[in-house]
Amino acid sequence: MWSARRHIRRIEVSGRNMAMAAPTIERAEESDESFEARKVAQLDGTNLIRVGARPGLFRYIREIWSFRHFLYYDSHSRVSSANSYDSLGRVWMILNPILFGTAYFFVFGVLLQTGRGIDNFIGYLIIGVFTFRFFTAAVSGGANAIAGNQRVVQAFNFPRACLVISSTLRELFSSIPMFFVMALLVLTIGDTPLEGAEAPPISVTWHWLLFFPCIALALMVMLGWSLALARAVNAHNDVKHLISFSTRILFYTSAVFFSPDRWANIGADWLVTVMHLNPLFCVLDIIRQAWLYDSFADPARWIVLGSWAVGSILIGFLIFWHGEENYGKER
Amino acid sequence: MSTSTPYVPRRVRHSDADLIAQDLAIEFDDSGFSEDTSWDEHPLTQQTPVIQTVDPKNVCLVVDDASMTYRVRSSSDYKNSESKISRGIKKVTGSGWAEVPALSNLSFIVNRGESVGVIGTNGSGKSTLMKLLTGKVRPTSGEVYATSTPVMLGVNAALVKEISGKENIRLGCLAMGLSPEQADAKYEQIVEISGLSNSLDMPLKTYSSGMASRLQFAIATSVDPDILLIDEALNTGDAQFRARTKKRLDEVRARAGCVFLVSHSLGTIKQMCTRVIWIEQGEMLADGDPQWVCQQYEEYTAHKSNDRMRSAKVVYERTRLQLNPVQVDFTNDSRPSKA
Numbered sequence: 001m002w003s004a005r006r007h008i009r010r011i012e013v014s015g016r017n018m019a020m021a022a023p024t025i026e027r028a029e030e031s032d033e034s035f036e037a038r039k040v041a042q043l044d045g046t047n048l049i050r051v052g053a054r055p056g057l058f059r060y061i062r063e064i065w066s067f068r069h070f071l072y073y074d075s076h077s078r079v080s081s082a083n084s085y086d087s088l089g090r091v092w093m094i095l096n097p098i099l100f101g102t103a104y105f106f107v108f109g110v111l112l113q114t115g116r117g118i119d120n121f122i123g124y125l126i127i128g129v130f131t132f133r134f135f136t137a138a139v140s141g142g143a144n145a146i147a148g149n150q151r152v153v154q155a156f157n158f159p160r161a162c163l164v165i166s167s168t169l170r171e172l173f174s175s176i177p178m179f180f181v182m183a184l185l186v187l188t189i190g191d192t193p194l195e196g197a198e199a200p201p202i203s204v205t206w207h208w209l210l211f212f213p214c215i216a217l218a219l220m221v222m223l224g225w226s227l228a229l230a231r232a233v234n235a236h237n238d239v240k241h242l243i244s245f246s247t248r249i250l251f252y253t254s255a256v257f258f259s260p261d262r263w264a265n266i267g268a269d270w271l272v273t274v275m276h277l278n279p280l281f282c283v284l285d286i287i288r289q290a291w292l293y294d295s296f297a298d299p300a301r302w303i304v305l306g307s308w309a310v311g312s313i314l315i316g317f318l319i320f321w322h323g324e325e326n327y328g329k330e331r
Numbered sequence: 332m333s334t335s336t337p338y339v340p341r342r343v344r345h346s347d348a349d350l351i352a353q354d355l356a357i358e359f360d361d362s363g364f365s366e367d368t369s370w371d372e373h374p375l376t377q378q379t380p381v382i383q384t385v386d387p388k389n390v391c392l393v394v395d396d397a398s399m400t401y402r403v404r405s406s407s408d409y410k411n412s413e414s415k416i417s418r419g420i421k422k423v424t425g426s427g428w429a430e431v432p433a434l435s436n437l438s439f440i441v442n443r444g445e446s447v448g449v450i451g452t453n454g455s456g457k458s459t460l461m462k463l464l465t466g467k468v469r470p471t472s473g474e475v476y477a478t479s480t481p482v483m484l485g486v487n488a489a490l491v492k493e494i495s496g497k498e499n500i501r502l503g504c505l506a507m508g509l510s511p512e513q514a515d516a517k518y519e520q521i522v523e524i525s526g527l528s529n530s531l532d533m534p535l536k537t538y539s540s541g542m543a544s545r546l547q548f549a550i551a552t553s554v555d556p557d558i559l560l561i562d563e564a565l566n567t568g569d570a571q572f573r574a575r576t577k578k579r580l581d582e583v584r585a586r587a588g589c590v591f592l593v594s595h596s597l598g599t600i601k602q603m604c605t606r607v608i609w610i611e612q613g614e615m616l617a618d619g620d621p622q623w624v625c626q627q628y629e630e631y632t633a634h635k636s637n638d639r640m641r642s643a644k645v646v647y648e649r650t651r652l653q654l655n656p657v658q659v660d661f662t663n664d665s666r667p668s669k670a
Contacts, residue, residue, distance in 0.1 A: 040658045041440055043385040045665040048393060048476040052466020053669060070505035077498045078491065152491065154467055155547070156506040157480055328467030 054324040055159075063159045071162045075169035093174055094181045101129040104257050109194070114258040119198045120292045123190025127287050128256035130182040135222060135280055136247045138171035142226020143243055146234045146327050153328055160327045161320055164230045168223045172215075183208075186291055200293065207290040210297075214286045217309040221279045224312025227320035234327055254280040276300065279308035380658065385440060391558055391589040392441040392464070392481065395659040397473035398434055399459050399613075405429035433459040434613045436473070438657050441606075446590045448604035448621060450597070450628055452635070456613040457593050461560050464591065476667050478588070482556035484548065484580075496531040496538070496546055503550035517553040524579050525549035526572060545572055552579050559587040561594075597625045609650070617650050624650075 055063060064071070086092055105125055108114040118124050145167040146153065146160060153160065186202060193199035232239040253275055260281070263271045275281045282297075282305040289297040405427055421427040434456045441447055451457050462468045463475050465483045490499040500521050504514035522528050525545045535543060561580070584590050584603075594600055600607060600621060607624040609617040611631075617624045627650045634643035 039655055040380045040382045040660050041385050042382060042660045042662050043390055043393070043440070043665075044387040044663075045393070045476060045661045045667045047387060048390065048478060048667045049480075049669065050667050051464065051475040051477050051480055052469055056669070067505070067508065069511050070502070070508075073498075073502055073505050077494050077502060152506065155483075155490070155551075156503070157466070157482070158506055158508065325469050328462075 052325055052328075054321070057318075057321060060159055060161070060321055060324070064161055064165070067158050067162050070158060071166045071169070074162070075166040075173060078166075078170055079174045090174075090177075093178055097130045097133050097178060098181070098185075100133065101126055104129055108257040114262070116196050117261070118259050119200060120191050120202065121194050121197060122192050123186045123202060123292045124259075124288055125257055126182060126185050126190060127291065128254070128284055130178060131218075131284055131287065132251060132254060132256050132280065134171065134175045134178065135218065135283070136250070137175075138168050138219075138222045139225050139229065140243055140247070141171055142167045142222065143229035143233050143240070145226065146230045147237070160324060161227065161317070164226050164320065165223060168219065168226055171222075172219060183291075190292065202292060203294075205294050207294055207296070210290040211287055214283055214290075214305070217305050218279070218283045220309035220313045221305070224309075224314070224316030227316035228312075231320050231323040231326075234329075235323070250278070250280060253278050254284060256284070277304055279305050282308075382660075385442075389442040389444075390440060391443045391445070391478055393476040393659055394437055394439050394463070395474050395476065397437045397463055397470040397475055399432075399456075399463060399468070400471045401431040401433055401459075402428050403431060432613055434463070434470075434610075437610075437615055438473075438659055439608065439615070439618060440657065440659065441589050441591075443588050445606055446584070446592065446604045448600035448607040449591060449593045449610065450595070450600060450607060450625070451610040451616075452632065455610045457610055459613075460610065461562065461591070461593060464558075464560055477558055479557045481558035481560050481591075482551075482554065483560040484551045484562060484583075490535055490543075490547060490550075492536040493534055495534050496525075496527060499535055499546065500531075500550055503547075504553060507550075507554050509554070521549045521553050524552065524575055526575065541569070541572075548576060552576075552583050555583060555586045557588040558591075559583060559589070560591040597629060601625055611647065615654065615656070616647065617654055 054060070088095065105122065109121060109125065142164050145164045149163050152163070187204070191199045191202045229239065229243065233243075253271075255275055260272050260275045263269075263275075282301040285301050286297040286305070289295050437460065449457050449460065459468075461483060463470050464477075464481050466475065466480055490503060494502070500518060501514055504517055504521075505511070509517065522531065525548070527542060527546060530538065530542065535546075538546070561584075590603075592600060592603055604621050606619065607617070607621045608615060609624050609628055617627060627646060631643055631646040631650070634640075634646060
């Protein structure tokens with residue numbers, strides 16, 4: 001008896017749904033007819049893994065190490081293709097900072113005269129512009145490493161940090177010719193005498209070797225920032241807008257085209273402190289002291305840069321590792 | 332769980348309603364209730380669950396109550412917003428979130444040696460299921476467990492466009508965790524399967540979509556994964572390539588512990604699979620014998636394509652009533668949590 005009633009109701013329900021021939025007609029009925037499991041499968045899951053789970057920190061580092069060949073090859077093979085859409089190709093890697101340097105020289109050096117009182121201002125500006133460009137290109141490239149490589153992320157399983165590391169390495173590889181040009185320019189026109197400043201002659205000394213540990217520390221800072229930003233950009237694309245804004249701020253607080261003494265003279269000591277704590281300013285100062293003035297930079301620069309390097313790589317790596325499960329998500 | 336034996340009715344039909352139901356080809360499972368329980372909202376489920384122990388040695392993959400809801404940005408989402416203010420804000424900023432349910436409460440266990448076909452109409456959630464299985468996306472609720480990370484063989488994922496085919500092969504091999512020596516050893520085989528030896532020095536962006544997918548397939552099949560997921564798109568390609576892939580696919584399949592095959596070609600499914608899962612509107616509709624499930628599916632799609640919604644509905648209902656949903660239960664806190 002009962003079942004007859006019930007079936008009639010069911011058929012009515014079905015009939016009602018039939019009226020709306022939407023593609024989800026079946027789904028509409030699911031809610032009031034949910035099936036509960038009639039069978040329970042018991043099993044011992046000790047030799048199973050949770051698919052896609054984030055490995056422990058040390059295992060993660062080991063996995064990155066085992067993918068080191070991928071990492072190296074990925075960064076290396078893409079250097080050659082970086083400017084493949086331009087007809088001048090890789091020449092842009094050198095041309096770009098030269099053009100920017102010339103523009104800054106005219107605006108800041110000639111028109112605004114921010115270089116007054118800086119010895120070897122042309123060399124000063126060249127080192128500033130080239131290194132700044134290297135730094136920001138690496139950070140913004142690294143920040144985009146996950147979001148911009150979704151195809152590779154979707155296709156293969158590997159620790160995602162590899163992509164960010166390889167992006168930073170790629171920037172280093174592609175900057176090598178740029179650094180050669182930078183050294184060449186500093187040597188040839190860096191000590192051109194300008195009005196109101198001295199021009200001590202520039203020559204290659206063993207101080208120039210300080211460039212290498214300095215760039216290594218800078219790489220660690222860049223990698224740390226890239227790792228943290230890569231996660232942020234992947235989660236919220238909006239962060240990209242903030243990156244280009246922060247790049248500007250960094251540009252003006254790194255003393256790329258002026259000397260921090262300028263602010264000390266007018267009594268804005270807090271601004272000088274901000275600059276001294278800025279890792280990029282430390283990088284620029286160390287290279288400038290070594291290349292232009294043949295001397296050591298203030299040891300405080302090394303301490304600040306070193307702490308930034310260790311701090312950012314630790315924190316950035318932890319932030320990135322913590323989000324490892326979210327990088328395959330489509331946006 | 333798998334019900335590879337054909338469905339056997341569990342009771343004798345007697346009431347008038349059953350005869351009506353039979354006419355409508357709907358089979359109801361009423362065995363568990365009497366007049367006393369008729370007030371219940373879910374009389375069909377009034378059964379004591381059958382507890383079955385699964386041998387952990389045989390298990391390859393476990394999907395435990397996995398649901399997936401995509402949350403995507405939508406600039407027209409403001410239309411659905413109820414409050415006037417939030418409607419206005421969303422309209423001005425052009426940003427709102429739309430929730431797209433893709434899969435709901437899927438549970439099944441796959442044993443070693445099984446070949447599972449996955450069928451369903453477009454948009455039913457097949458691709459989402461594959462993404463969950465490979466661990467690219469974590470389910471919104473529920474989890475997927477496996478003995479090793481499943482590997483997807485698909486042609487949808489393109490490689491790096493700017494670099495040459497040769498470099499892509501090496502990059503792909505290294506990305507799958509091969510050492511440089513192993514990658515060198517696999518190189519010849521990949522070139523042979525892809526059949527692209529003439530254009531390997533060109534950057535990938537010069538390739539046609541067919542060529543790119545051939546290369547992707549060749550790279551993807553260069554490893555022998557334990558749990559293998561094969562995407563339907565492999566059916567594309569010219570006859571020559573298809574013959575070549577079939578051979579390689581059979582080799583990989585033979586070596587894999589268990590295989591998932593997503594396809595719209597029921598012929599392939601019937602031929603290759605020992606079990607078929609039919610997903611419709613994000614829910615599992617059938618799980619069992621390939622012949623039977625494919626037959627129901629064919630009937631369903633035939634009704635749908637001829638716009639016979641009522642008949643399609645009947646097929647849908649009668650198929651779903653035979654589904655025997657499984658609930659996964661891990662003994663003594665052995666639920667895996669680590670990678």
